[in-house]
Amino acid sequence: MGSYIIKRLISAIPVLLGITIIVFLIMAMIPGDPATAILGSYATPENVARLNRDLGLDAPLVKRYFIWLGNMLTGDFGRSYSLNRPVLDEITERFSATLILAGVSFVLCSILGILAGVVSAARQYGWADKLITLTVLVGISVPSFFLGMMMILLFAVNLRWLPVSGMYAIYGGGDLPDLLRHLIMPSLALSVVATGVIARLARSAMLEVLRQDFIRTARAKGVPERRVIMGHALRAAMVSIIPVLGIQAGFVLSGSVYIEIVFQWPGIGRMLVDAILTRDILLVQGGVVFVAACYVIFNIIVDVAQGMLDPRIKT
Amino acid sequence: MTGFLKLLFRNRLAAMGAVILGAILLLVILTPILPLQNPDVTATADRFQRPLSPGHLLGTDHLGRDLLARLLYGTRLSLIVGVAAALIAGIIGSAIGITAGYFGGRLDNIVMRGVDMLMAFPYILLALAIVAALGPGLMNALIAVAAVNIPFFARNIRGITVGLAGREFIDAAKLSGMGHTRIILTELLPNVLPVIIIAMSTTVGWMILETAGLSFLGLGSQPPQADLGSMLGEARSSLITSPYVSLVPGVMIFLIVMSINLLGDGVRDALDPRLRSGALSRPLATTLVSGARRPVPPARDGLLQIADLRTQFHVGSRIYKAVDGVSLSVRPGECLGIIGESGSGKSVTALSLMGLVASPPGIITGGSVWFDGRDMIGAPYEDLRRIRGDRVAYIFQDPLSTLHPLYRIGDQLAEAIQAHHKIGKAEANERALQLLRDVRIPNPESRVRNYPHEMSGGMRQRVGIAMALVNDPAVIIADEPTTALDVTVQAQILMLLEDLRRERGLAIVFITHDFGVVGQLCDRVAVMYAGRIVEEGPTAEVLARPSHPYTKRLIACVPELGQGRREMAAIAGLPPVVSDLPPGCAFAPRCDKASDSCRKGDIALSGSGGRAVRCLFPEEALT
């Protein structure tokens, strides 16, 4: 097992490098130069040239990449001109807020999705299956940002049960119950689509597994049906569910951009959108690389979990 | 094509999706010629008119623009962009996937590494990065969404292609003189196309959502032009005062995406052949028993008595009579062979005994199985479960697929004990180990921690046998236990079974297609054809003096070692399909002794002293 983890960690290095290259190349496609964008169109040519030199932008592409990469490895992501603070500070602060939101949503959608899928498969064509299938169908068709808006309208504006937006109350907030109250709507809105996708997949994976010969063997042994479903079948189905959990984590992370906008959640998604609109390139670049790297590491955890579940993978 | 459409619309949800989507498409196509107001003209005086106000059916937005007009033009835009993104991503991604999957090797490696890197991004990050570089705008959003989805298609289609490229018909095409391009276009593509269509139809809704999402963030369509996403984005500021301005585009996005999803699911179901035959039902814990079934008392004595058992498969409107009135019994310590070709119903008979026939589509429509004085057919689940694996145990054909791949074999054995006996884990493990010794597995102490894939076929089947023996059953039902094994290993396994039977006084029901195996192992044998027993008796007698013409000719077909090069006896024609059996004897169409009387009415199984035959003109008169 240990060697498998090390192997996966090492295999992540080229992926991480690839990510930086892709981001760097995309950013290099930007027409005009960032110095003009930073200094504004009224800047004097001398100032632009000086800034370009300061940023190393007059160097050739490959050299610029390595300078940028080297800086990032030493923790220097540059300075955001629109916020006038180091990019890394802003990113870590914002990312922790996103992590809370996306993490809670991910746990929520994993548990709910798998549970719904298992029940649905075990009761195929029964009323529970039909109800779940229909709910899932509606769930995966609603845009999360629209759902969030409707939730605000109903639970915050009309019923006044929950706060409209933000992460903490402005006055007297800041403790855990306050955070949880603020978290309920955004995390639900964010997890709905992923829950539906996971539930669908879990259902079909369970149906596929339940038709396998080894399920018949378990039944022929006299294993109680409950254990056949929750033990034998679910365990085998997890082999195809876990990779999808990894993919869905990416979708939850992606969806958090919309949810952060709708609920004014101070996360990294909102930061990125603002940065794009203000053309704060260093902030965009740093944020994208940072989040993508975190996602790569998360996927290694998923792979290791898969390796622990399925003994056939390690060899 | 018409068959496809018929299948598609038999699915009511898909039909509903098609109707909604059709209506939206119709509206959108007609939009330019409908008497609508200009969607982009602002009239600040008319802002926030409620729906159903004069001149504005759906009201107006914060700039006083007519919401109906904006909705229809916006829908039009969103649909075009979403579909275009799906097409671009689908075509480019599929092309990459097919090429990489077919050629494999280094090309595949490089391409898939690149795909992995793109997929290492949460998709929106990549889309945001692209939009950041190209600048906000609808066209750029389209490019971003398409680019982000290309890797998904490439990976998906590559997986399918790799599976297909290893298939034998591709090899056959190469030997038919085809080059690579021709193979890709005429052999691979027709097989991959349904998958591509399914992938596109299930993702186009998603693409519409994504582009709408980018517009919602203000990164897609730019004012005054509006798609559904930007309408929703602009309406957000007036959400609390004028919720209908948000509601109108939001509901439209929902309707479009849902109808596309419904239709996409329908397309998938109609194109996926596995679903077409209704095979994706999961089997229930026990086989269904028809309400019309009445218990049949046992005709003979024995430990396990099968009386007039009938098992059918109901697939669509067809009824396959897999087992059609089988009566048999096995005594303690006896080995009963059931022999027949594929489709004869021998395995279904074996599985019916403990209700293990996959159901749906299987259903037991008649007869009884008596064990310990109780009828197991129709017994409550819990009663059946207590018997299964404890008193009556099974050994199956392919031990790789019949053992759970993710559990250690020791745990699988221990579980079989603990399902029936309240004993501790340690004791169960000890007993499991003892059984591995009994079935003569070398190094059982280390083998007990193996997973099935770490063992050879012969060793796995020994585990299968150990699992059947674990609770000292009275009866073992062995369903072709040596068919998947090599001859030398088969000889070892048969010897093991024979030893165990002698030592433990086991009754064995042995299902096989191999006369040699029956001859060596079984005391009595029943020959099945088209769901019925055509002949039964002591093995030596049946083999030496077969009475039914089918038995006689089938034995003649089996090549035996030591007879040198020769012309082989064959039976013309094919075994009948059990959904459409001729009246009378099912073998009559292939039998050269058949006369008119063979082709009408039921022919009874008759005989005495344990020897019986179902034939009007038997080869050997039974005394």
Added chain:
Amino acid sequence: MSALKVTDLSKTFPLAKTLFGKAKNGVRAVRPMSFEVQVGETLGIVGESGCGKSTLARMLVGLLEPSGGTIEIEGKALNNADPRVFGRLIQYVFQDPISSLNPRKTIRQIMDAPLRLLHGLNPAERDARIREIFASVNLREEFLDRYPHEFSGGQAQRIGIARALAADARTIILDEPVSALDVSVQAQVLNLLADLKAKFGLTYLFISHDLAVVEAVSDRVVVLYFGAIVEVGRAESIFKSPRHPYTKLLADSAPVVGRALAAPEQKDTELPDPLNPPPGCAFAGRCPRATDICRSKEPQLTQMGDDQFAACHHPI
């Protein structure tokens, strides 16, 4: 004249490199082997799973690149650079008849391909030729417009044979052509193959795990074990008087009506580990006659009797 000549042919499948170590040796699926098939002969190849018989077959028809050695077809070295030429020399009949037919093509389309691509026939000629071939394999012409899934295994295998015939190659590799079929149908296909051979003067390489079938159709038989030839001999004598203990084990293991069940092998052993092959004779671990030399030195194929060769230090 030899229809097919194989010299020192071998195949090693490389293993993935380990992370820090260097590449391992790989799995030797086929160890260097040589044999010849005469024109008009049927050479049977028999062996259990893992003996390399399918790997061998795929190399012979150019679907797999050999690691070493040469293959000559009718005196010319195998060259599959141009599939249009190669397909006319040698053909292949697959084990799984259904999966060797493209599920989305009609039988006519499947039959058309070799006639059009290998022989460049025009539509009228193709039609006539298909009728001719279908008549010789006893298939009805109405099958031509159906799809593969509509056929039973026996019918599909006839179609597979018909396709191989359409290429008009004189040598056909039959890879377990009847093992997926029921006995009553198996006999039909075997008899058909015998008829076709006589009618068109074909040369067969018949691969099977079933000793009795191989004996019934072959002139000579090659016995494979663990990727190597252990014995070659005439079909009528090799199983009656085997020289190699493995051939004897095979012959004794086949269940025969009327012969009492007896374990031909006292030890419950199986194939050696292909990743870690033993030195010397691969069969030594299971062999009752094995001595020290068997465990250290690999035996070579040597002539024993008229037409019989065996690779054994202590032949029977």
